[in-house]
Amino acid sequence: MCTVLLRLDPAAAWPLLLLAVRDEYLGRPWDRPGRHWPALGGRLVGGRDSVSGGTWLAVEPAAPAVAAVLTVAPTPVPAAGARPTRGGLPLAVLEGSFDPAGVLPDEPGRPGYDGFHLLHATPAGARLWSWDGTHLVERVVPPGDHVVVNDGLDASADPLVPHIAPRLAATADADPAPGLDTAAAWGGWLDLLDDGPLPPSDARALLIRHDVGGLTYGSGSVTLVGLGPDAVRYDFCADPLPATRRTRTWTTVLSVRRSPM
Secondary structure: OOOOEEOOOOOOOOOOEEEEEEEEEOOEEEEEEEEEOHHHHOOEEEEEOOOOOOEEEEEEEOOOOEEEHHHHHHOOOOOOOOOOOOHHHHHHHHHOOOEEEHHHHOOOOOOOOOOOOEEEEEOOEEEEEEEOOOEEEEEEOEEEEEEEEEOEOOOOOOHHHHEEEHHHHHOOOOOOOOOOOOHHHHHHHHHHHOOOOOOOOOOOOOOOOEEOOOOOEEEEEEEEEEEOOOOEEEEEEEEEOOOOOOOOEEEEEEEEOOOOO
C-alpha cells in the first residue's frame, strides 16, 4: 500500500501540508527526485520509476501544486496488451493534460488503467479521482486532515487510518520555511513516522516491510511537501526503515520563495 497524510487549511500560513509514503517492491529501480521530464519543460520535480518512466509523486513549484498516485490491486490484463502505466497520471494532471475520459479503455477489449487514486492539490484545495477499473469518481477534498490509502480517502476499514488519523489531528502545523533544516522545518510531522512498538509487519504501521513470495515489499521513501502562497518546500527520505527520527537522512529537494500570484 501507499499512504498520503494531508492537511488542508486555506487560512493557514501553509495551506497545504503533505506527508507521503511510497510502498513498493524494494528491488524495483527508481531515481531520486529531480527534473526528469524535459519534454514537459523541466517544470516538474519528482522521483522517477526507472521501469515505467513515470512517478508516484511530483511537484510543480511554479504553480504551486503537488500530485500523487496510489495504486489499487491490479485486475487481469486482457489479451489485447499491457495496461498503461499509472505513473504518468501525476505528470498529466500537473501539466494540464489529464483527461478523466481517457482513463477508460478507448475500445472494447483493450486494457484500460488498473485501479488508482489520483490526488491533485494546491494551496487553494485538492481533488481526488478514484478509478476501480469500472467507475471513475471525482471528489473535492474538503479542508481538514485526511488520510489517503489504497482503499481511498479516509477509509476507516484500513487499520492504519483509525490508528494514524488521531495522531495527525494532534500534530501541530509545520512551518517548513526555506532555509531551515528538515527537523526544524517539519517538527512533529517527523514523529508521525515512528510507530513506537508497532513492527513494520503490523497492519496499523505507517512504514511497512513484508516478505511477499521471497521478495521484500515495503516503504521505500517518504516525501514531505509544504505549499504556501509565497513558498514551496519539498523534503525527501530514501529507505526510512529501519531508521528512526534521529537517524533518517533527509534531502531538501526544493526550498524556495516565490512571488504571490
